Amino acid sequence: MNSNRSLLIMGLLLVSFLIFTQWQQDYNPEIQAQKQAQAQAPQQVAQSSDVPASSNASSPLTEQSTKGKTITIESDVLRLTVDTLGGDVVDSDLLKFNAELNSQNPFELLQDNEKIQYIAQSGLVGKNGIDTNSGRAQYQVTADNFRLADDQNELTVPLVLEKDGVTYTKTFTLKRGSYDIAVNYTIKNNSAETVEVQPYGQIKHTLIESSGNFAMPTYTGGAYSSSEANYKKYSFDEMAKANLSIDTKAGWAAILQHYFVSAWIPNQDAENNLYTRTANGVGTIGYRGPITQVAPNSEATIKSNLWTGPKDQDAMAAAANNFDLTVDYGWAWFIAKPLFMLLTFIQSLVTNWGIAIIGVTIVVKTILYPLTKAQYTSMAKMRMLQPRIQEMRERFGDDRQRMSQEMMKLYKEEKVNPMGGCLPILLQMPIFIALYWTFMEAVELRHAPFFGWIQDLSAQDPYYILPLLMGGSMFLLQKMSPTPVADPVQQKVMNFMPVLFTVFFLWFPSGLVLYWLTSNLITIAQQWLIYRNLEKKGLHTRVKK
Template sequence: MDSQRNILLIALLFVSFLLFQQWNMDNNPQPQSQGVAQQVNNSGDVPSHSADGQPVTDQSTSNNLITINTDVLALTVDTLGGDVIEAKLLAYNNELDSADPFVLLKNEEGHRYIAQSGLIGANGIDSTNGRAQLNVEGTDFTLADGQDEIRVPMTYSQDGINYVKTFVLKRGSYAVDVQYTIDNQSDKAANVQMYAQLRQNLLDDGGSLTMPTYRGGAYSTDETNYKKYKFADMEDKNLNLSTQQGWAAMLQHYFVSAWIPRSEGTSNLYSRTADGQGYIGVRLPAATIPAGGEETLTSTLWVGPKLQDQMEATAKNLNLTVDYGWLWFIASPLHTLLSFIQSIVVNWGLAIIVLTFIVRGAMYPLTKAQYTSMAKMRMLQPKLTAMRERFGDDRQRMSQEMMELYKKEKVNPLGGCLPILLQMPIFISLYWALMESVELRHTPFFGWIHDLSAQDPYYILPILMGASMFMIQKMSPTTVTDPMQQKIMTFMPVMFTFFFLFFPSGLVLYWLVSNIVTLIQQTLIYRALEKKGLHSK
């Protein structure tokens, strides 16, 4: 198999891969019910429930808002129920060169995306009739210089029971602990259950053929490390799973919000839809607080970028929301290596270039075997042509003689193809490693490349990539004689250039540098082969 056919094979495999990814996003099978799942009630709902057993679907907000600020987060909390109705990520701008921070949680008309939590049960303070109006001393809370933690308590009293909902935020962290302390000063036991849920408008998954990103739900249980649960899945069937540990989340490109229960015992993961809203959340084990007793229930809200190390430290398997697909075992080490290189060279574009040289250098033995096999096949073409003329339509005899010739000349007819097939998982893994790296978002390279996660605004990198592919084609030996195949091969660089116009510039940079490395390796390999009498042309 010659170089042009290899390029065509890469194109077909890569396009097939992208089409498969898009199809998989559109047709992701629903998770099967597990043995530990709770039974769905007669109404079909499995959400948080109020004291009267009805779903808590209250969507009201008040004008009594407070703000809590750290060095990385700016939260707006509604004192009606204590929901987080806005979360600004101060280290990430909303748009390139924008002074406004990125807003992950929001309470806007047409797109509400908030994090709710409360208490249900016989002595709960949240019900279908309304949420508790919590009291708080102050409206603005800011983590002071030299302070590592800020605690914001909100209080409520009912029937001799004192409730304190406390937000705990730490410096440099996107993990927010939400604690409910129930001080039962009544003369009988109190029964409560904490719930924590994410609520968002039912939106399309988003993404495109070249950037198949995902927006929707996800969860983790004892039996399932990580599973997406799309809005369409929520509309079709309520999630209803019991687990000792796990979390419920909503994902989008680069960012994630998730609730992680912290109490011991069995929690329930659930989802539902109502009034054009999708809900996914967790109910902690029910708690009974004796008269005169006190107990604290805690859940952690992660609201931030997909930073793998921090997420892994926050909850088991939360780092899997950085979705590398089925080649995660290759993509994850590549991302780690890329991050390590960036810590040395500082610039992420330079890190991609260095990583490309490392990857292509590691695959050099395969590349050498590929071009050596192609050169040998080129030398055998006169003999193969003579065989075709001699045996005519006798394909069986022709096949036998060809195998004998390959064996005699020690040529593997698949030698030029197998290295390409082995390289494809590397490229696909690196594709996802770059696609899922929030570190590349709005990160500049040099000159006109101000954002490695966006397409080249002037299409310079794609054009250079196409030119380098054309040079590789001209340098490579060819055995193609059919005029139609020759036209297809000649047109391949143009097709690739058009396709890469819409790719993030970081990915195009990788492919361009990879082509440059290929040209260097080709030159060195062919010179060595010519000395041995194996000519490339």
């Protein structure tokens, strides 16, 4: 297979991949159902509330719109705003992440404003629940602002409510450098009756469409993990069509967006119910824990965790089983994960993600070099055999069977594999797709600078210089092809391929374009070296005339 045909195959694979990705965003029936559900949402009658029904309730509770005062809880990486009515987290600022490139403002994940509602709620329902139809728990706090001191590794903030001889304490615990927040309930029963409560935690998010463009689509929606599904997305349209209800041990429920995630992680030793619902343009995903009974003059603690932060794979893997799968590499995960590990290792040495990408490209091309060498050697032999093949065509005319037999015999004698160029191409495309999803999912690459005008490798080149250089390198690689295309139609198609690739790559993350450009330059060098060595060995003299 000549390099022109290789480029054509690569182009077809790339175009097919992009078309499929865009179709998933625009024409997938599920996505269309989501858009329809969002359009109808404002007209729906309220079917959900701030407080879910307990296990023995027959219908959801009514919406509670009243708010209490807010307090601030701040660690070195997180600043939470908590409403004392219910103890809900209504805002989370990620202090180590900028809202935009070069912005001085921190990235706001959880938020509750006129544009979007994205909050984390939790509470106690059931027979003696303090979050009921008539209202949410109104907690008391000792201060309005709490901050992790420089000499502290942990900050604990209790919210207290006393009711009918029972003291309910909702405690937030933030640890230094962590986005995993412990949210525990302590029920101290000083009454004469047994207290029965049931915990819940849920994430509420305004129903919005996924953002991005055809080259960089992003997912915003629900996801969960259960004993039967390690990781499964549950989009807003799926929530609108059918309420999720899964009983499982352990598990978690989350809302995902580009690079970030918020999730409730209930007690992993308990049986929990995962659920969803939608109403009034808002989708909710959460968990309901088992009923807890607290005998008179005794105490019980109910544990849960809230994650609100970046998709940090190592930290999420430590937080809960399968939680790191929210970094979704798609079907190419088995390639993307080791590539990302290699990328982070090289970055730790060179301290520049762009140089790390170049390093990964060199490693990949080095590993594939034996196949590349076999590819170009086969292509060179095919070029040398063209006069003999043309002679066969003239000799056998329309006898295709005889022609095929003689060609196979010739290939065998000269040890030529006419399909020798396929394997490197077939291997390179999955690697490209794996890197594509790595750039889409790895928060480490968000706002990662290279040099000069490239200040964000996860975004497109603002001046389109890298795509143009990539197109030029592809054109040069095409011109170095050892087997020129004779057919005028094929020639026009091949001449158009660098232009087509350049246009597509205008919207790709600049880091991905950098990988492709580096790969092309290395291929050009390898091709030149391989052919030079073949000429020195006098390959053409060994091919029978």
